[in-house]
Every structure is written in structure tokens, then in C-alpha cells.
Amino acid sequence: MKMVNGARRRISELGKSAAYSKLGTDVARRILSSPADSAIQKYVKSKGLEGSVRRLASESLPPGMYFAKLTIHDWEKYRGKPFRLLQDSEVVYGNEIEPPARGFPLEYRNIVVTSNEASRFKLDISAAYELKIGRGVFTTPQQVKYDAQYGVKQYGDVFYSLRGNTVNPKKLLITFPGFGPSTSRISYAVSYLKDIKEADLRDTLMVCFQDRYLAAGSYMMVDSAGRSLYERVWSVLEGLRSEHNIDESQMLFFGASKGGSIAINYAKDFPQAHLLLAVPQMNLPYYFNKPFFRDNLFRNSSIRHAEQPEQLLRQYFSEGRKIDYFYTNSDELSNHSLIELANDVPGLTKYRVDGGHSAVARAALPSMLGLMRNFLHGERNKQFRCENLRSYVRGDGVLAQARVDNQASKIKGANWYLEGNLGRTKFMQLLTEHSYQFIKFTSDTQILAAAYDPIETITGLTALEANGSRWASNLPTPLTRGRKQSPVGVFSFDELMLTSVDPREYVVLDGDVHGRYRYRSYMVDPAGDTMEVHFVKDATQPVDNMLEANGTNRTSHVAVVEPMTNWNLADLVALRFVITAGAQRLRIVLHDDSTRKMAMALLSGIDWKDSHVVVASPTPPEASAKISAALLEKEALLSDAR
Missing domain, CATH: 2.60.40 (Immunoglobulin-like)
Incomplete structure (x- = not known):
């Protein structure tokens, strides 16, 4: 009997293998793509085989x-x-x-x-x-119904719907989806943008991609088997662009949250395209270090080792690409302290919105729809007059209140911004509308920070409507800062490096708190499993590796970190180092006796499973000399290698 059952199982497996072969999959996909009223579709439905065919075609x-x-x-x-x-x-x-x-x-x-x-x-x-x-x-019946409602089709292993002008478009509007709840019956959404109507798309082909990989999406970086998706998705984009002879400058990539990260990735080979982003995640492994992702996406080595959105965006900054970027300071996990501090980047306009991650796209929807309609139909620029401006100093920040003329007070449903410049970067701060419609002001959560916001260069007031109209006025008087407030400093927004011979500056920002650090870093053992972060008084100070060659764990990298003003967000600095290094363990070593108690309390609660905070042992003078000599030799070798 066991032999019979075993034979049946083998036959069943052979049958499944044949059904799920390339031939079987191709046949199933052709059936699904055939007209709904075709004979084969009617037969499949009459026999209740839709689910089986759908699985074969997947x-x-x-x-x-x-x-x-x-x-x-x-x-x-x-x-x-x-x-x-x-x-x-x-x-x-x-x-x-x-x-x-x-x-x-x-x-x-x-x-x-x-x-x-x-x-x-x-x-x-x-x-x-x-x-x-x-x-x-x-899948679920709800997902099947959703896909039919939004016209999602499968093209090989890529899924998307098409809207607008599919015959002779002059433009391409490309959207990518965000995340839904992990328990949703519709795990795979599209960014369909219902507010963009068919009349808006008379000259435009809109491509709405679906991130239909793994349990709830893979940021379209890899398919469910961990294989790169880039070439497959790129071929769709380039195929549509070349088929309709659309110039790159007539392409717009849009995404919010996860969709923004995907948009950054797939804009790579279209340097003249326009990017419209809302709260994208800059460093995916860092973002995945949270309860919902730690045991799924965080463990995906293909995503972890892929080129990250942060790296690509920095490349785009250097190329001067056209980028409109909506963000909030209260979204450190997504921002990775990049967009908040980015300055003097040509082509970049950054729109700061108050609230949490999920509030940004809702609050700034009129602006984003207006920018899309500018792309679709051309700009609609209008003028009004700002009649009065008042500035209020609040601690280390500045608040503002503006009064607009009668014409502007009748504008409904727009987003209002203070407008200034950070070098070649345009800075826009969202305002709140008063119950008196002629008043626009910064609320307590929209305060301008004297430390890094360009208060003196804020000279404009702007309203963006969903219909694409842009209303602009100069301010009648400049904003003023308090006499005790220092002039704005241009903070570094350089990425964190694992090999840096000379000390570098790194700034971390979360909400209205920022921390400035000086550090240098070097590799010890590429096969090591531990990242060591040494907090010291001086970043040039030599340190001894605590875990190298101890028989159990080995140090992969060492960072020597000096707090420049205070210890604000030191835990995030250490966390970013261990995730950047891809190490399993984090060892934090404290060298400064005067700050040890405070630092121990701050760093002991770091959000990393395998982390330890230890105190450095006093180093005898002769040992210190040996460490310095060894360190100089190591850094010289590193410099030669670079």
C-alpha cells in the first residue's frame, strides 16, 4: 500500500511539474489574456477552472x-x-x-x-x-475583483494596468504602489490616481505598476524567487517609450512611500525624466528593522544587497535631475537624514509637510495633483499680493503669519507654502489656513528651525492648486530671526561610510532634534560578524578592537565616533553603522569617563537584537603606542587600496 501511495504522489508531482512547466504556464497566460467572451474563457468559467488557470499563469x-x-x-x-x-x-x-x-x-x-x-x-x-x-x-476573490476593476494585466512576470491614450501618446505617467495592511485581502495594490481623469490623459499613457511579489511586495526589486526584476520592468518602460517615440523629458515617475522608493529605482536609466516623490524609504534594510518587517523583508538578502534608493538619489542630485520631493521631519525611518538636510542641489524642490509618514500624501495631495497636471498640460502661473507678514521668534525657531489679498483669499483647497532657497535647492514650507481665509500661518508643528532652515532667503508665498494653477507673491518684508539665534549652518548630508581614513561629519535628524558627529571608520575582517562603534572625545584617537580574534566573534568594521556638540540621537548613529555594515552583532564601546553614565543609559536601549554596550579598559601608554602604529599602517593600506 505504501508503494502504491508513493507512486501516486510521484505521478501527481510529475503532473504538477508538467503543468507548471514553461509550456503549461504560457498556455495558461494566453487563456487569461484572451477576450472575456472567447470560447476558451467560457469553457474555463463553465468548468470552474478560473482559479486553477490563474495559479498556473502566476x-x-x-x-x-x-x-x-x-x-x-x-x-x-x-x-x-x-x-x-x-x-x-x-x-x-x-x-x-x-x-x-x-x-x-x-x-x-x-x-x-x-x-x-x-x-x-x-x-x-x-x-x-x-x-x-x-x-x-x-489569491483572494477580493484581489481578483480589484485587478479586474483597475484593469491589471500580467505581462510575463510583470503586472500593470494602462490608462489614458494608448494609441498615440506624447507623454508617459508612471506610478508605483505603496504598502497596504499586512492582513489585507488585497495584498497587491496599484497607484491608480482616481483624481486624474481621462480628460487629463488625452495626450498621456499612464502605466500603473503592481508590486505582486512575495507576501506583500518586494519594492519591485526582486521577484518571489529573489531574482532581480530590473531588466523585466525596464523592458516594459523602454518598450512603451520607444514604441510611441516619447522623449525622456516627457516621462514622469510618481510614487508615495514604498512607491517612491520604487520610482527612484526605475528612473535610473531615464535621466531626463521628472521624479515626483512623497516620503520614500531611503535605506530599505534600515527601514525594515521594525516589527512588521524584521522576519520577512529584512531577511531578504537580495533586497539588502541591492543598490539602495539613497545611493541612487544622491547620484540624481549630482546629475541635477528634476525632482519634487514631499517629506516630513517626523519620518526619520524613511528619510535617513537625507532630504531634511539636502541643500544646494540643482533641480531639487523639497516640500516640508508637518505630521507623520502617512499624513504627507494626504495633506499635500492638491500640490502633487497640481504638479502632475503641470506635467500633463503645462504650467498655469498666476500672481497675487501678500499684503502683510509677521515673524515670531519661538526658542530656536521662527513662526510666520501672512495676510493675502482679496483675490487670493477666495482660493479653495490649495496648499500654501513659504518659499525660499538653500543654494540651488528650492525649499517650500507648508502653511496652515486660518478660519479667516486671508490669513496663512505656520502652526507650532511647522516652525522654521534657525539651525538649518533658510530663514533669510524665504522671500515668497505660493499656493498650489490641484488643477495645476500656481499662485505666487513676493513677501512684503523678509522673515527675521531672533538676535540670539545663530545664522543657519549648512549641515553635511553626506552618506555614512564604512571606510574613511580622514574624519568625516555625519548629521542625524529626527523631528526637531539633530545630532552632529565626527567619525572615521575602517574594515577589520570582511568575514567578521560584529560592528564596533567606539564613542570617543576625539575622532582621531586610536582604539583597540574589542572582539577581533577572540575565538567566537570577529569584528568586521570599526567606527570611531566623536559627538561634536551633544549626544543627540547617538543610538541612531550606532544603529545605522551596524545595518550599513550588514553585521549581526553590534558592540558599542564607551571611552569618555565624563559622559559614561549618560551614554550608557542612552545606548543600552538601542533597537538591535544582538547589541552590547561596554566600557573601554584603560590602555597603558606602551600599548597605546602600538595601537597607534598599527592603526596608521592599516589606514595607509586602506588609502592605497582606494
Whole structure:
């Protein structure tokens, strides 16, 4: 009997392998792409085979890889707690339990695994669960209905919908999606921009991509098997551009949050295109170091080792690309202290909005729609008069109140901004509208920081309407800062380096708090697993590696860090070092006796699982001399290598 059952299983597996072969997948995809009223479509529907055909047509995985669907039944008592799904002893997926959509089970679909034997899997919590494993992706009726509603089609392993002029367009508007809730019945969305109507798109082809990879998207960096998607998506974009002979300058890439990060990636080979971004994540491994991502996307080595949005954006800054960037200072996880401090970048306009990450796109929607319509139809510039301006000093910041003329007071639903310059970068600070419609002002959360905002160069008041109209006025008087406030400093927004012989400056900003540091760094052992961050009085000070060659752990990199003014956000500096190094362990070493107690309290709560804070042992003079000599030799070798 066992032999018979074994034979049946082998035959079944052979049948599935044949069905999921390239031929079987191609046939299924042709069926799905055929007209809805075709004979083959009618036959499939009459036999109830839509689900089977859809699975066969879905993303192809290499042999030995499978999609899994995890259903957790008694999730209520574990609400808010982390869980992990293990295949043998390896974590294949984890998340933090949230309630599912009302009336539906808690499901996590399309977890990629390397076994189809459910007995090899277990949860690390005691909840009752069910695990289904197959070769095709798992979906929901809600996702199928959503895809039909928005016209999402599959083109090989790439998914998108087309809107607007599909015959002879002169422009391309390309959108990428953000994240939905991890427990959503619609895991894969598109940025359809319903407010952009068909009349807006009379000369434009709009391409709305769907990030249909892994359990909830991969930032379109890799497919579910971990293979790069870039060439496949690029070929779609270049194919549409060349087919319709569209000039690069007539392409606009748009995305918010995750979609913004994707837009940065796929604009790479279109340097003349316009980028419209809202709160993109700059460093994905850093952003993924949070409960919802630590045991899924954070573990994806392909994403972790890919070129990050921050690196690409810095390249675009140097090229002077046209970029409109909406952000908030209260979004350190996404910003990575880049856009807040970026200055003197040609082509860049940065719009600062108050509130959290998710508030930015909602608050600035009129501006973003207006910029899109400027791209689609051309600019509509209008003038008004700012009749009065008042400045108010508040601590280390400045508040402002502006009075506009009667014509401007009748503008409804626009975003109002103070406008200034940071060198060649245009800076826009969102304002609040008063109950008196002729008053626009900075609220307590929109205060201008004397330390880094260009208060003296703010000379304009601007309103952006969703219809594309841009109203502008000069300020009747300049903004003034307090007599005790120092002139604005141009802070460094250089990226964090793992190999820096000479001390460099690094600035971290979170909300209204910033910290300035001087550091140098070097590699010790590329096969090491530990990042050492030494906090010292002077960044040129030699230090001894604490963990090198101790038999258990080895140091990969060392950073020697000097707080320049205070210890603000020192924990984030250390965290960024360990994530940049890709190390498993973080060892923080304190050298300054005078700040040890405070630093220990600050750094002991760092958000990294395997981290330790230790105090450096006093170094005898003769040992210090040896360390200095060894360090100089190491840095000389590093300099030669570079």
C-alpha cells in the first residue's frame, strides 16, 4: 500500500511539474489574456477552472521552491505579538499579529518556502494554524475583483494596468504602489490616481505598476524567487517609450512611500525624466528593522544587497535631475537624514509637510495633483499680493503669519507654502489656513528651525492648486530671526561610510532634534560578524578592537565616533553603522569617563537584537603606542587600496 501511495504522489508531482512547466504556464497566460467572451474563457468559467488557470499563469518559481499560505485561527489572544514560521529550524516568515479584515480569517499568503511537506513547518507561538503549499500563488476573490476593476494585466512576470491614450501618446505617467495592511485581502495594490481623469490623459499613457511579489511586495526589486526584476520592468518602460517615440523629458515617475522608493529605482536609466516623490524609504534594510518587517523583508538578502534608493538619489542630485520631493521631519525611518538636510542641489524642490509618514500624501495631495497636471498640460502661473507678514521668534525657531489679498483669499483647497532657497535647492514650507481665509500661518508643528532652515532667503508665498494653477507673491518684508539665534549652518548630508581614513561629519535628524558627529571608520575582517562603534572625545584617537580574534566573534568594521556638540540621537548613529555594515552583532564601546553614565543609559536601549554596550579598559601608554602604529599602517593600506 505504501508503494502504491508513493507512486501516486510521484505521478501527481510529475503532473504538477508538467503543468507548471514553461509550456503549461504560457498556455495558461494566453487563456487569461484572451477576450472575456472567447470560447476558451467560457469553457474555463463553465468548468470552474478560473482559479486553477490563474495559479498556473502566476509567477514562476524555480524547481524546489513553493508558495505557502498560513492561516492562524485563534489569533485574538496573540494580538500585537510577534510570530515566526519555521521550516525545520530556519525562519521563513514572521510578522506582528494584527486583526484581519472583519469576517475573514487571518492569512499570510505567498510565503516562499523550499519544501512542500507541511510536517517540516511549525509556528513559534501556540496558536492553531493551517498551512497550504503549492506551486502557484495564492489569491483572494477580493484581489481578483480589484485587478479586474483597475484593469491589471500580467505581462510575463510583470503586472500593470494602462490608462489614458494608448494609441498615440506624447507623454508617459508612471506610478508605483505603496504598502497596504499586512492582513489585507488585497495584498497587491496599484497607484491608480482616481483624481486624474481621462480628460487629463488625452495626450498621456499612464502605466500603473503592481508590486505582486512575495507576501506583500518586494519594492519591485526582486521577484518571489529573489531574482532581480530590473531588466523585466525596464523592458516594459523602454518598450512603451520607444514604441510611441516619447522623449525622456516627457516621462514622469510618481510614487508615495514604498512607491517612491520604487520610482527612484526605475528612473535610473531615464535621466531626463521628472521624479515626483512623497516620503520614500531611503535605506530599505534600515527601514525594515521594525516589527512588521524584521522576519520577512529584512531577511531578504537580495533586497539588502541591492543598490539602495539613497545611493541612487544622491547620484540624481549630482546629475541635477528634476525632482519634487514631499517629506516630513517626523519620518526619520524613511528619510535617513537625507532630504531634511539636502541643500544646494540643482533641480531639487523639497516640500516640508508637518505630521507623520502617512499624513504627507494626504495633506499635500492638491500640490502633487497640481504638479502632475503641470506635467500633463503645462504650467498655469498666476500672481497675487501678500499684503502683510509677521515673524515670531519661538526658542530656536521662527513662526510666520501672512495676510493675502482679496483675490487670493477666495482660493479653495490649495496648499500654501513659504518659499525660499538653500543654494540651488528650492525649499517650500507648508502653511496652515486660518478660519479667516486671508490669513496663512505656520502652526507650532511647522516652525522654521534657525539651525538649518533658510530663514533669510524665504522671500515668497505660493499656493498650489490641484488643477495645476500656481499662485505666487513676493513677501512684503523678509522673515527675521531672533538676535540670539545663530545664522543657519549648512549641515553635511553626506552618506555614512564604512571606510574613511580622514574624519568625516555625519548629521542625524529626527523631528526637531539633530545630532552632529565626527567619525572615521575602517574594515577589520570582511568575514567578521560584529560592528564596533567606539564613542570617543576625539575622532582621531586610536582604539583597540574589542572582539577581533577572540575565538567566537570577529569584528568586521570599526567606527570611531566623536559627538561634536551633544549626544543627540547617538543610538541612531550606532544603529545605522551596524545595518550599513550588514553585521549581526553590534558592540558599542564607551571611552569618555565624563559622559559614561549618560551614554550608557542612552545606548543600552538601542533597537538591535544582538547589541552590547561596554566600557573601554584603560590602555597603558606602551600599548597605546602600538595601537597607534598599527592603526596608521592599516589606514595607509586602506588609502592605497582606494
